[in-house]
Amino acid sequence: MQVLNGLELSKKIKGEIKGEVDGLISQGHRPPHLVAILVGDDGASQTYVNNKIKSCKECGFKSSEIRKDASLTEKELIDIIENLNNDSAVDGFIIQLPLPKHIDENKILLKIKPEKDVDGFTPHSIGLMTLGLDGFKPATPYGIIKMLERYNIETKGKRCIVVGRSNIVGKPIGIMLGQNSQVGNCTVTILNSHTKNIESYTREADILIVAIGKPKMITAEMVKEGAVVIDVGITRVSDNSEKGFHLEGDVDYDGVAPKCSYITPVPGGVGPMTVTMLLFNTLQARKKTLAAKA
Numbered sequence: 336m337q338v339l340n341g342l343e344l345s346k347k348i349k350g351e352i353k354g355e356v357d358g359l360i361s362q363g364h365r366p367p368h369l370v371a372i373l374v375g376d377d378g379a380s381q382t383y384v385n386n387k388i389k390s391c392k393e394c395g396f397k398s399s400e401i402r403k404d405a406s407l408t409e410k411e412l413i414d415i416i417e418n419l420n421n422d423s424a425v426d427g428f429i430i431q432l433p434l435p436k437h438i439d440e441n442k443i444l445l446k447i448k449p450e451k452d453v454d455g456f457t458p459h460s461i462g463l464m465t466l467g468l469d470g471f472k473p474a475t476p477y478g479i480i481k482m483l484e485r486y487n488i489e490t491k492g493k494r495c496i497v498v499g500r501s502n503i504v505g506k507p508i509g510i511m512l513g514q515n516s517q518v519g520n521c522t523v524t525i526l527n528s529h530t531k532n533i534e535s536y537t538r539e540a541d542i543l544i545v546a547i548g549k550p551k552m553i554t555a556e557m558v559k560e561g562a563v564v565i566d567v568g569i570t571r572v573s574d575n576s577e578k579g580f581h582l583e584g585d586v587d588y589d590g591v592a593p594k595c596s597y598i599t600p601v602p603g604g605v606g607p608m609t610v611t612m613l614l615f616n617t618l619q620a621r622k623k624t625l626a627a628k629a
């Protein structure tokens with residue numbers, strides 16, 4: 336069994352990104368600039384945004400944060416987005432999800448200019464990705480693809496089961512792994528909360544991807560011997576520690592790991608790769624604007 340060390344791999348890729356940023360700066364260009372919008376005071380979202388800002392600094396990016404109270408109106412958020420769409424000093428921006436209930440997420444995502452959609456969440460980006468065309472790919476599934484690629488894990492002809500059909504992980508990773516591409520050509524089934532007898536599917540999986548948010552729901556008897564297991568879950572579970580919680584994945588790691596050929600830990604697996612691919616997308620956005628000017 337080999338651990339897919341997302342932390343280590345993300346450091347390596349961030350080093351490559353930093354090298355490209357240094358190159359841009361030495362040619363007299365400004366560095367990429369990412370803006371993160373955070374609405375409300377969800378603790379996990381704050382941590383994610385802090386990590387994104389920290390990683391921007393590590394890679395020599397400029398970053399800005401726009402923090403707003405949960406009472407922000409839809410109209411006010413749309414005004415912020417339109418300003419960022421029109422600001423030539425901003426290469427890409429993200430709206431940390433989830434948004435407060437009174438704001439319609441789909442309506443908001445439609446307002447983001449596709450050229451700045453470095454999260455790859457807009458219908459435009461999802462459309463390009465689904466057609467196998469060049470565009471911003473959502474950071475979490477893209478991070479999983481990069482991990483499979485860099486660890487030289489064969490995907491062609493493999494049976495892939497995705498547990499969870501969210502717009503930001505389950506659906507796009509299912510599409511990406513089913514594409515006719517270098518890391519793809521899997522036979523994919525995406526499960527949802529109405530799927531009956533889920534273990535009959537998970538036990539078939541050569542590659543099992545779990546993105547459901549239920550701690551330790553995948554146990555050893557649900558996994559095939561030699562499977563590649565990718566755990567996207569990251570739930571805060573209350574405890575008596577100083578922080579008051581610890582993080583748990585969707586996979587019962589201790590039970591499942593001995594059966595796997597490869598497995599991602601939580602934390603330190605998919606999470607750091609997500610942040611890294613967001614930076615990768617932002618660098619691409621910067622390079623595209625520079626190429627358009629040339």
Ligand code: GUN
Nearest residue numbers: 429430431432433454474
């Ligand atoms: N919420 C959970 N994951 C993500 C992510 O990758 N990007 C944004 N913007 N929000 C999220």
